[in-house]
Amino acid sequence: MEIYLDHAATTWVYPEVAETVxxxxxxxxxxxxxxxxxxxxxxxxLKESTKKIAGILKCQEKEIFxxxxxxxxxxxALIGAAQAAKRRGNRIIxxxxxxxxxxxxxxxLKNEGFEIIKIGVDKNGxxxxxxxxxxxxxxxxxxxxxxVNNEIGSVQNIKEISSIIKQxxxxxxxxxxxxxxxxxxxxxxKQMGIDLMSVSGHKIHAPKGTGFLYISGKVRILPYIYGGGxxxxxxxxxxxxxxxxxxxxxxxxxxxxxxxxxxxxxxxxERLIKGLDSIDGVVINGASDGSGAPHIVNASFTGxxxxxxxxxxxxxxxxxxxxxxxxSHKRAASPTLTAIGCDKGMTESAIRFSFCEKTTEDExxxxxxxxxxxxxxxxxxxxx
Amino acid sequence: MFHAFLIKYAEIGIKGKNRYLxxxxxxxxxxxxxxxxxxxxxxxxxxGRIYVNVEGEYDYDDTIEALQRVFGISGICPVVIVQDTGFxxxxxxxxxxxxxxxxxxxxxxxxxxxxxxxxxxxxxxxLNAELGAAILETYPEMSVDVHDPEISITxxxxxxxxxYSKIIPGPGGMPVGTSGKAMLLLSGxxxxxxxxxxxxxRGVVIEAVYFHAPPYTSERAKDKVVDLAKKVxxxxxxxxxxxxxxxxxxxxxxxxxxxxxLTIIMRRYMMKIAERFAEESGCHGLITGxxxxxxxxxxxQSLACTNEVCSLPVFRPLIAFDKQDIIDIANKIDTYETSVxxxxxxxxxxxxxxxxxxxxxxxIKNSEKRLTGIIEEMLDRAVETAExxxxxx
Numbered sequence: 001m002e003i004y005l006d007h008a009a010t011t012w013v014y015p016e017v018a019e020t021v022x023x024x025x026x027x028x029x030x031x032x033x034x035x036x037x038x039x040x041x042x043x044x045x046l047k048e049s050t051k052k053i054a055g056i057l058k059c060q061e062k063e064i065f066x067x068x069x070x071x072x073x074x075x076x077a078l079i080g081a082a083q084a085a086k087r088r089g090n091r092i093i094x095x096x097x098x099x100x101x102x103x104x105x106x107x108x109l110k111n112e113g114f115e116i117i118k119i120g121v122d123k124n125g126x127x128x129x130x131x132x133x134x135x136x137x138x139x140x141x142x143x144x145x146x147x148v149n150n151e152i153g154s155v156q157n158i159k160e161i162s163s164i165i166k167q168x169x170x171x172x173x174x175x176x177x178x179x180x181x182x183x184x185x186x187x188x189x190k191q192m193g194i195d196l197m198s199v200s201g202h203k204i205h206a207p208k209g210t211g212f213l214y215i216s217g218k219v220r221i222l223p224y225i226y227g228g229g230x231x232x233x234x235x236x237x238x239x240x241x242x243x244x245x246x247x248x249x250x251x252x253x254x255x256x257x258x259x260x261x262x263x264x265x266x267x268x269x270e271r272l273i274k275g276l277d278s279i280d281g282v283v284i285n286g287a288s289d290g291s292g293a294p295h296i297v298n299a300s301f302t303g304x305x306x307x308x309x310x311x312x313x314x315x316x317x318x319x320x321x322x323x324x325x326x327x328s329h330k331r332a333a334s335p336t337l338t339a340i341g342c343d344k345g346m347t348e349s350a351i352r353f354s355f356c357e358k359t360t361e362d363e364x365x366x367x368x369x370x371x372x373x374x375x376x377x378x379x380x381x382x383x384x
Numbered sequence: 385m386f387h388a389f390l391i392k393y394a395e396i397g398i399k400g401k402n403r404y405l406x407x408x409x410x411x412x413x414x415x416x417x418x419x420x421x422x423x424x425x426x427x428x429x430x431x432g433r434i435y436v437n438v439e440g441e442y443d444y445d446d447t448i449e450a451l452q453r454v455f456g457i458s459g460i461c462p463v464v465i466v467q468d469t470g471f472x473x474x475x476x477x478x479x480x481x482x483x484x485x486x487x488x489x490x491x492x493x494x495x496x497x498x499x500x501x502x503x504x505x506x507x508x509x510x511l512n513a514e515l516g517a518a519i520l521e522t523y524p525e526m527s528v529d530v531h532d533p534e535i536s537i538t539x540x541x542x543x544x545x546x547x548y549s550k551i552i553p554g555p556g557g558m559p560v561g562t563s564g565k566a567m568l569l570l571s572g573x574x575x576x577x578x579x580x581x582x583x584x585x586r587g588v589v590i591e592a593v594y595f596h597a598p599p600y601t602s603e604r605a606k607d608k609v610v611d612l613a614k615k616v617x618x619x620x621x622x623x624x625x626x627x628x629x630x631x632x633x634x635x636x637x638x639x640x641x642x643x644x645x646l647t648i649i650m651r652r653y654m655m656k657i658a659e660r661f662a663e664e665s666g667c668h669g670l671i672t673g674x675x676x677x678x679x680x681x682x683x684x685q686s687l688a689c690t691n692e693v694c695s696l697p698v699f700r701p702l703i704a705f706d707k708q709d710i711i712d713i714a715n716k717i718d719t720y721e722t723s724v725x726x727x728x729x730x731x732x733x734x735x736x737x738x739x740x741x742x743x744x745x746x747x748i749k750n751s752e753k754r755l756t757g758i759i760e761e762m763l764d765r766a767v768e769t770a771e772x773x774x775x776x777x
Contacts, residue, residue, distance in 0.1 A: 311599030381638055 003318045003363045007203075008150055008180060008296055008354035014205040014253055017246045021207060024242040032239050033230065042241050049248035053212065056255050058188045060217060065235050066244045069211040070179040070200030071101040072224075076235070077196040077213055078105045078144060080221035081173045082114055085141035088171060091115045093135050093143045095127055096339035099150055102177055103335070106144070115139075124287040125154025125340050129164060136168040143174050147181035151336045151352060152286030153296030155181070162193025173219050179203060179211075183254040184262060184293060195219045201243065205356075206250035210243035261357035265294035268355050268364050272297050275368030279375055285342060285350055297353045298337075300346040301371075304378045309351055312378060316370050321352040385464060385484060386444065389451065390548055391434040392459035395558060409559035409587075410434060410456045416621060417450040420777070431500065435463075448552055453619050455585050456562075457554030461538075464547045471506060474545060475518045478537070481547050482519050482526075486535060490525040494533035498540045511539060558587030560621050565589040566699060567662035568671040569654060570613060570625070572605055575673025575702055577612045577719040578710050582701040583671045584620035591665055592616075592623050593658050593770075595630040608725050610773060615719045618777040626661055627771040630654070633762050640754040643736045647681045648743050649752060652693045653763065659694045660767050669697040675705050680739040689743050 013021075024045070030038030032046050047061070054061045067073045082092060094106055096118045110116045117135045120128050127145065136143070143165050148155050158176055165172050175196040178187060183204035189197055196219065201210030215221060215234070227236030254261070270290050276282045276299050285298040301309055306322030313320055337347040353367070391414065399406050411427050411434060418425045423442025428435050436451070444462075451460050466477045482489070497511035506514065515537075516528055540546040568580040570592040584590050594609045606627060617623045630650075637649050658670050674682045681690070691698055702710055714720035752759075 307602065308600050311602055315599055381635060 001317065001363075001366070003367060005353045005355060005359065005363070005367065006319045006321050007356040007359070008352065009321055010202045010208065011205055011356050013207055013246070014250055017206060017250050017253075020249055021242040021246050024245055028241075030241075032241065033228065042239075045241055045245050046239055049245050052248040052252050056251055057214060059190060059214060062232070063189075063214055063217055064212050065215060065231050066210070066212045066240065066247070067235060068209050068240075069202070070099075070177070070198055073198030073200070073211050073213040074099070074101040074175075074177055074179075075105045076224035077175045077198055077215075077221065078102065078142065079109065080224050081142050081175065081196060081219070082109050082112075083222045084220050085171075085173060086114075089139035089141040091117060091135075091137065091140040093117045093119060093132070093140060095119050095121060095145055097121055097125055097149050097151075097154070097336040098144070098146055099177060099179070102144055102146065121154070121339050123341050124292070125149050125152050125336070127156055127161065129161070132161065133164055133168065136165050136172065138169060140165075140169055140172050143172055144177065145175075146177040146179075147187075148178070148184065148293045148296075149286075149336060150180050150296070151334060151350075152298045152340065153180075153293035154286050154340075155185075155292055158194065159192045166193060173221070180293060180296070183251065183258075184265075184295060186255075186258065189214055189216060196221070201247040201250065204247075204250050204254050206247040207243055210240065210247040212247070257357065262294050264357055265355050265359070266290070268359055268361065269294055269297055271361060271364050272353060272368070275364065276371070278368075279372055281375075281379075283346065285337060285346065286340060295355045299351055299353070300342065300349045301351065301375060301378075302345060302349055304349050304375065306348060306350055308378060309349070309374075312374050313367075313370065316374075318367055318370060321354070322350065386462035387438060387465040388463040388546070389436040389438075389447070390461040390463050390546070391436060391451070391457055392461065392551065392554070393434070393456050394458040394556065395456075406456070406559060406562050407434065409561045410454070412561070413454045413456065413559045413621070414451065417454045418447065421446045421450050423447065452552070452554055454559070455555055455557035455587065455619065456559035458556055459551040459554055461548040461551050466545050466547065468504075468541070468543075468545055471514070474539075475515060477545075478515050478539060478547060479518050479522045482523060482537065485549065486526075488525075489523065489535070491534040492527050492529035492532075493519065493535040493537055494528065494530050495519075496536055496538050498538065500540060500542045504541045511541070515539060555585065555619070557585035560584055560587055561589055563587035564668045565591065565666060566669045566671050567658050567665070567667045568592040568623075569658050569673075570594050570609055571673070572608050572612065572723065572725075573673065574707075574714050574720060574723040575675065575678075575710055576671075577616050577673075577723065578713045578717070579671050579673035579699075579701050580616045580623075581619055581713070581717050581719075583699055584616070590616065590620045590623050590671070591626075591661070591667060592775075593626045593628060593661055595628050595654055595657075597631045597634055598629070600631065600634075604725075608722060610775060611722050612719055613773075613775040614777055615717060615722065617775050619717065621776075623775045624665070625773045625775045627773065628657055628766050629769060630766060633759070633766060636755060636758060636762060641751040644738060644740045645743060645748060645751055646736055647739050648686055648689050648748055651681055651690045652748070652752070653759070655690055655693050655698070657763060657766055659696055660763075661770070662696055667696070669699050670694060671699045671701070673702055673710075674700045675702045675707075675710065678707065680741045683741050685742040685744075686740075689745050689748055692745060 028041055030042035032039055032043035050061045050064050053064050092114050106116050119131045145156055145161055147158055162174050165174055173195045176194045177198050179198055179200045182199045195216045197214040199212050202208040223234050225236050230236050230239055281302040283300045286292055310322045333347045337350055407429055414427050424439045426437045464481050495512040495516045497508040499508045535549055537549040563586055566583055566588050568590050570576045580590050592613055596606055613623050613625045633653055637646055641649050662670055677683055
């Protein structure tokens with residue numbers, strides 16, 4: 001039996017969604033930009049999909065722009081907004097626990113001359129709102145905060161953050177990276193004061209290479225990809241019809257079952273934390289009371305390096321993540337874990353478990369059982 | 385524009401009666417290297433020279449790149465071949481050749497004609513004079529210098545006429561397969577692939593062994609070593625790579641021996657295992673990427689301790705190289721970027737904080753005694769369960 005506990009890295013595609021993709025690829029393969037019947041049909045599919053997503057977010061259809069995924073959405077939002085607003089000011093504010101697809105484009109903007117300020121977080125990974133208040137000023141053009149942290153699952157109070165920012169400077173564009181939040185929380189950008197919001201498809205059982213950026217009708221950002229003028233000239237490139245339709249279908253399934261899914265995963269999370277508590281020398285990183293995102297648990301197994309734990313579990317067909325999967329290309333300590341105050345020993349031994357709604361209690365119990373068996377053995381062989 | 389390549393080789397020329405063995409090996413290696421290049425190539429040995437002839441369309445850059453990976457080649461001369469349709473035509477061809485290969489040149493040149501076909505109406509002196517005059521007439525900016533020319537244009541009269549001048553440097557060395565076989569201890573690091581490349585350059589066939597320590601080393605670390613072997617195989621030809629599961633032995637050493645001696649003892653067992661494979665497959669020696677003083681396990685004393693377990697010679701081509709020199713070669717053979725990928729290999733996982741730098745053989749042997757009774761079976765198992773991968777570029 002394979003136990004996949006790395007759903008925050010990526011997850012399987014809903015079979016009915018995969019079926020849709022196949023049909024569109026092989027049968028309804030038209031290009032929405034074509035003038036003939038095939039194109040018209042494809043455009044119709046596109047419109048239906050946009051409508052579904054707009055329905056979920058309670059926003060307007062023209063506020064949804066499809067992209068190649070979370071990384072593109074984040075890059076576009078930040079660079080597009082900074083370029084559009086650069087005459088108004090120079091300061092961009094973010095947190096210390098952002099994903100690389102936010103922190104790397106901000107690094108680029110820093111080299112372009114923008115001032116980047118990173119707000120700290122507490123031990124549970126929640127933004128220091130006092131620090132935020134002090135940072136926002138007349139010169140601030142953009143604030144970017146992730147809704148759910150991909151490593152420790154901390155959930156920011158987006159509505160409150162937005163109102164703090166807008167009270168000080170209503171001109172500020174507020175971007176939210178909701179890649180781990182979409183499909184787990186109800187999100188109403190208008191009510192929550194979100195101007196830009198990034199979403200990825202492959203975290204919600206849609207294929208990789210799909211995603212969108214929500215752009216509030218009230219803000220203006222520059223396009224990032226130029227060409228044939230698709231999506232109102234904001235994001236050129238032949239529309240990825242199978243991907244877009246799949247994304248909308250998966251989102252619909254997720255939100256139709258949102259409350260059951262979430263309560264099931266909350267239950268799994270409690271079960272896993274309880275199990276981990278019964279093993280010596282295991283520390284939960286981030287909120288340990290089960291608050292935070294329902295699908296992410298991060299724990300350090302003191303004295304056992306993450307890589308070794310990961311491969312040991314892999315050997316038992318249990319798949320987890322060391323820190324964040326996207327960071328596995330680099331060997332640097334996780335900035336998120338460092339920001340919440342984990343020391344070197346803790347960051348080097350951190351493992352992330354993440355679920356989906358189909359993860360079972362048995363899988364959690366089996367994981368705990370295996371952990372109890374391997375932890376003492378691994379502790380015997382530690383590096384000096 | 386070129387129809388053939390004249391292959392120059394340096395050391396093979398002095399091999400006396402064994403010369404044909406070396407030449408045959410070189411022909412074979414050239415054929416192997418050209419197999420993956422687009423074009424219809426024929427490698428021939430004629431009158432003490434090796435030619436690569438090519439018919440029809442081919443990829444010139446890929447051809448040169450492939451030939452530059454064949455050990456034993458010291459130079460590659462692209463050749464234009466023309467039919468003998470009279471001396472006036474030849475003059476035109478030679479002038480044409482100079483115009484194409486050295487457009488707008490103001491360099492000095494010299495003609496060196498050879499008349500392999502002795503019944504050609506002009507002798508080589510006459511050929512030189514006439515052809516040189518024709519070139520000067522067409523390109524007055526060029527001038528003749530017979531002592532120290534910048535360009536030396538050869539015209540060889542055979543059944544057809546061969547024109548060449550440029551020499552593109554080859555890698556040097558000896559054709560693989562002419563100097564026996566050796567077993568390379570390949571890690572994921574920078575040094576060992578370079579060591580393998582260097583020994584292979586002397587004509588040695590390479591086999592390799594990698595020590596894998598799951599779950600302490602990942603599958604990706606193994607893939608990385610396979611990738612490195614592939615890159616070395618671009619030069620050395622196919623490599624038989626053995627992947628040894630070393631975890632059990634490593635843990636046994638950890639459990640029983642002083643921790644500051646872990647690395648030395650571990651390396652001694654690696655050498656033992658490598659030597660068993662070497663003997664099994666008819667290798668004449670082992671190859672390591674060690675370099676004096678690079679790390680604790682490579683001090684003179686440590687090397688002596690490691691060396692002591694084998695009876696086969698251990699070749700350490702990098703022994704006196706500085707790290708930067710090794711990196712330069714790694715870059716040249718394109719292994720560097722793969723080597724620096726951040727996956728741990730089994731040498732780094734159990735390193736003590738303060739490993740011994742001047743181990744005494746007596747003490748090490750004493751420590752190893754604690755493994756007597758269990759280690760023998762483990763070594764057998766490691767050898768028997770090794771996975772074999774045939775690696776080709």
